[in-house]
Each structure stands twice: as structure tokens, then as C-alpha cells.
Amino acid sequence: MSKAYRFNALLTETGWLNNAVVTLDENGCVLSIKQDDLAQAENINGFALPGFQNAHSHAFQYAMAGLAELHEGSGQPDDFWSWRSAMYDLALQVSPEHLEAIATMLYSEMLRHGYTSVAEFHYVHHDPDGNPYSNLAELGSRLISAAKTAGIQITLVPMFYQKGGFGKEAESKQKRFISKTIEDYYRLLESSEKAAPYYDQAKVGLGIHSLRAVTGEDIIQVGRNFGNNRPFHIHVSEQIKEIEDCKAFYQQRPVEWLMNNMDLNPNYHLVHATHLNDDEVKGIATSGAHVVLCPTTEGNLGDGLFRFHDYKALNGSWSIGTDSHIGISPMEELRLLDYGQRLTTHKRNTFYLPYHGDSGLNAITMAYKAGKQAMGRSHESFFEIGQPFNTVIFDANSALMAATNIKHICNTIVYASDVSHILGTMVAGEWITFKGHHHNQGHIVSDFVKALRDLKSRL
Numbered sequence: 257m258s259k260a261y262r263f264n265a266l267l268t269e270t271g272w273l274n275n276a277v278v279t280l281d282e283n284g285c286v287l288s289i290k291q292d293d294l295a296q297a298e299n300i301n302g303f304a305l306p307g308f309q310n311a312h313s314h315a316f317q318y319a320m321a322g323l324a325e326l327h328e329g330s331g332q333p334d335d336f337w338s339w340r341s342a343m344y345d346l347a348l349q350v351s352p353e354h355l356e357a358i359a360t361m362l363y364s365e366m367l368r369h370g371y372t373s374v375a376e377f378h379y380v381h382h383d384p385d386g387n388p389y390s391n392l393a394e395l396g397s398r399l400i401s402a403a404k405t406a407g408i409q410i411t412l413v414p415m416f417y418q419k420g421g422f423g424k425e426a427e428s429k430q431k432r433f434i435s436k437t438i439e440d441y442y443r444l445l446e447s448s449e450k451a452a453p454y455y456d457q458a459k460v461g462l463g464i465h466s467l468r469a470v471t472g473e474d475i476i477q478v479g480r481n482f483g484n485n486r487p488f489h490i491h492v493s494e495q496i497k498e499i500e501d502c503k504a505f506y507q508q509r510p511v512e513w514l515m516n517n518m519d520l521n522p523n524y525h526l527v528h529a530t531h532l533n534d535d536e537v538k539g540i541a542t543s544g545a546h547v548v549l550c551p552t553t554e555g556n557l558g559d560g561l562f563r564f565h566d567y568k569a570l571n572g573s574w575s576i577g578t579d580s581h582i583g584i585s586p587m588e589e590l591r592l593l594d595y596g597q598r599l600t601t602h603k604r605n606t607f608y609l610p611y612h613g614d615s616g617l618n619a620i621t622m623a624y625k626a627g628k629q630a631m632g633r634s635h636e637s638f639f640e641i642g643q644p645f646n647t648v649i650f651d652a653n654s655a656l657m658a659a660t661n662i663k664h665i666c667n668t669i670v671y672a673s674d675v676s677h678i679l680g681t682m683v684a685g686e687w688i689t690f691k692g693h694h695h696n697q698g699h700i701v702s703d704f705v706k707a708l709r710d711l712k713s714r715l
């Protein structure tokens with residue numbers, strides 16, 4: 257059965273379409289979008305935006321969100337590397353059932369906050385002893401299953417992870433991550449591809465965990481084989497120590513090495529890219545590759561500030577991700593990204609573009625376009641004919657929205673709203689969350705609490 261919704265307004269790349277009627281086919285794909293006062297349609301008192309794209313997630317880390325903040329007198333430095341050690345301890349304990357329960361909760365929370373797609377940068381592949389599961393993609397399959405239960409679009413990005421550091425064998429704590437050879441990794445990739453058809457909103461990308469995690473020659477080989485036809489994700493230049501280690505090993509900085517050895521192109525998604533020199537900022541921007549920025553995690557881990565101002569001046573492309581899930585609101589990511597720049601440049605126009613001065617619309621548009629590419633999905637316009645209708649709808653009855661002229665709505669959303677202003681989220685034309693509730697909330701929450709009690713990690 258086809259259906260039709262009428263919204264107060266629907267966001268297009270050129271601005272708002274008032275009284276927008278969207279008709280959908282029986283699969284929830286868009287048949288038509290037009291301004292129409294008369295058509296028969298279900299009236300929804302809200303502002304429809306394209307669903308936000310979460311381009312970087314490690315689902316299991318949601319189980320430790322907020323737990324790395326008790327800094328009690330050990331005298332140890334508390335930095336990214338000590339946080340990583342705690343994260344490894346968690347990664348060693350998680351069973352397939354735990355992972356599915358955690359990811360289902362996390363993805364339903366992402367939907368409640370307005371994300372409709374997630375790219376899952378997945379590197380915990382094996383059982384707790386480091387042996388492959390009989391289904392090599394057992395844990396990847398659990399993530400796809402979680403996405404299906406929650407109702408979010410997923411791009412599973414199984415990661416190649418081979419080494420413990422530049423020229424170093426893997427540590428014992430990393431044993432669940434490791435593909436020893438490129439053939440091992442390709443087998444994992446193949447199993448992941450077989451798991452994807454279980455859910456019609458699942459896709460598979462690929463990638464390298466980081467330059468420190470795979471030998472240079474294998475990184476080059478994976479890039480040659482796949483870097484021109486699907487989203488290729490990689491962590492890069494997040495930490496100063498990583499830059500120093502890379503220089504000591506390759507006599508090149510990480511992004512410099514990528515520029516010299518890989519055919520960087522619009523399929524590449526460089527996650528963090530926090531510490532760049534001028535040539536690297538320019539090299540990424542002119543290659544057409546994208547950066548994936550995760551401001552709440554980067555802030556939480558003390559990584560540093562990405563050179564957004566310089567990168568944007570060169571028309572660099574970027575998306576957002578929630579990474580460790582210390583924050584799962586897209587508005588929070590966009591604001592923190594912006595305010596980091598304002599605090600250092602003493603200017604307020606971070607997202608300004610010469611042809612358009614609406615900061616909120618620009619931020620939504622830039623993050624959306626690169627985010628869709630990170631998912632390996634088409635991105636010609638916010639709502640495409642023939643594509644699933646995925647939207648987050650802000651409540652036109654909320655006090656702030658009700659009193660606001662349409663020309664200020666994008667900025668009210670990005671700079672002055674939170675999850676309480678969201679009426680709901682639809683994927684493929686179906687309400688997945690409505691007024692703060694996910695349609696399967698009861699069992700998702702109870703399964704999650706049970707898994708975390710079993711893990712004992714939050715006690």
C-alpha cells in the first residue's frame with residue numbers, strides 16, 4: 257500500500273519546501289515530493305530533515321560510555337593510551353550475545369537522536385581466545401542483526417587489523433582483532449558480504465584500522481584492489497604519538513604516507529585526521545577524499561582540534577561520527593565542531609559558504625553528503641525519488657520551533673535544540689521512534705541491561 261505524509265515543511269538542498277507532501281511506495285521509497293495543499297495525506301506537524309548519517313561507530317564501546325572518568329590517585333597519566341587499555345579489557349569480554357544487545361540499544365538511541373544510518377567500523381572479529389568463529393563474520397552478523405532490530409541503515413565496515421604497532425607483532429589484548437594475512441582479511445570480508453543480505457538496509461564497506469595496524473605493502477594492496485569501488489575507511493593522525501611513531505618507521509607523517517602511496521579519491525574516509533601539516537590539509541582536500549570528524553569523542557580523549565577552518569577554505573569534504581559514543585546527538589557533534597573553531601579563531605562563521613550564509617543548513621548539508629558517501633549510498637539530493645524515505649522530524653509544536661520563522665529553523669535545530677525537540681524518526685517511511693520512544697524499546701532496554709549486568713563492566 258502506498259502512503260502519503262504532509263509536513264509543515266521539508267528540507268531540500270535549496271531550502272524549505274512548505275506544505276510538502278511526500279508519497280511513498282509499498283517499500284517506503286519516495287514516489288514524489290511536492291508542495292500541495294489539497295492532496296490526501298496524513299498531516300504531521302513537523303519539520304522533516306534528511307536523517308543524519310553517523311559515519312563512524314564502534315558499537316561495543318557504548319558499554320563503557322562515561323566510565324573512564326574516575327581519575328583516582330594512581331599517579332598514572334590518564335590519556336588516550338590508558339583509555340585504550342581499558343577499552344581492550346572490555347573488548348576481550350564481549351560475547352556475540354552481549355555485542356548484539358549493546359549494539360541494538362545503541363542503534364535505537366542513535367535513531368531517537370536523529371541518525372538514520374551508521375557506518376560500523378568493526379574490528380573485534382574473533383572469539384575471546386583469538387580463534388575465528390565458525391562463521392568468520394559472526395560478530396559482524398550480530399551488528400547487522402542489531403541494526404535490523406533497531407531499524408537503522410547500516411554499512412558494516414570490517415577492518416583489517418594485523419599488527420600491534422609499526423613493525424610490532426600484535427599484543428595479547430588485541431588477539432580478537434587480528435587477520436594475520438591479507439588473504440585472512442579477504443575471507444573475513446567475503447563472510448561479511450554473505451551476512452549483509454539478511455537485512456535489506458545493510459551494506460558492506462572495507463578498510464584498514466590504522467597505519468600502525470597493517471603493513472604498508474598490504475595497505476597498498478587493499479587500496480589497489482578495492483579503493484576505487486567502495487567506501488574505504490581508516491583511522492589516521494588522531495594522536496601525536498602516532499605521528500611520531502609513523503615518522504620513526506616510515507620517515508613520513510601518516511597522511512603524507514597515504515598521499516605518497518595510495519590513490520586517495522572520493523571513496524576514502526579518513527577518520528579524525530586531527531594533526532595535519534599544511535601539505536596534508538591541502539592533499540586531502542584536493543584528492544576528493546573525506547574526513548570523518550567525531551568531536552565529542554575527540555574532545556573526551558583529548559585528541560586535539562581538527563584544522564577545520566583551513567580545510568573548509570579548500571572545499572574539503574567532511575562527515576560526523578560518534579565513535580566511542582560518549583555523545584550520540586548529531587547536534588552536539590556539529591556544535592562542538594563549530595565551537596572548537598570559534599574558541600580558537602575568535603570568529604563565529606565556521607560553516608559559512610560564499611554562496612550561502614545559513615550555518616545550520618550548511619552544516620547539515622556538508623555532513624550529510626560526505627556521510628552518505630561514507631555509507632556507500634547515493635547522495636544526489638536529500639530525498640531522492642526511488643530511495644527509502646529516511647527522515648528526522650522536529651516537532652513544530654515545541655515552544656521554540658512554534659515561535660520561529662522558517663528561515664531560522666535550521667539554526668534553531670543545530671544550535672538550540674536537543675532530543676526533546678524531535679517528534680520522531682522514520683526509516684523507509686515507517687516511524688521507528690516517536691515522541692522519544694523506540695517501537696521495540698521494552699525488550700531492547702531489558703536485553704541491554706541484562707548484557708551489561710553480565711559483563712559487570714559498569715558496576
Ligand SMILES: [Zn+2]
Nearest residue numbers: 314377491579
Ligand atoms: Zn574510531
